[in-house]
Amino acid sequence: VKAYWVSLGLGTAQTALAYGADDLDGTVREEKIHHEAGSTTPQCVSADELRHLIRETGRVPAERDTLYRLVRREGAAWETC
Incomplete structure (x- = not known):
């Protein structure tokens, strides 16, 4: 179950992780569609902040590919922004 933080907001997405969602989605370079429609969520969140949000729910952050x-990433941090 995905928690798309761009539309849910970071707090609600984090709560979704705590209640069973297993994918914090929304690691896009720049999100425009939701924001052109009036969304006030951040357009970009750093990888460090995403890892922190995930760890606060007791989960272990992991980067996954499209499959x-x-x-x-040995010695290199993954970034979203």
């Missing part, structure tokens, strides 16, 4: 395979 949901685990992506490992």
Whole structure:
């Protein structure tokens, strides 16, 4: 179950993780559609903040590719913005 933080907001997406969602989605470079429609959620969130939000729910953050395979980045941080 995805929690799309761009439309839900960070707090609601984090709550969704705590209640069973297993994918914090919305790691886009720049989101325009929701914001042109009036959304007030952030357009970009750093990888550090996403990891922090995930860890606060007791989950372990992991980057996945489009086929949901685990992506490992040795010595390099993954970034969203």
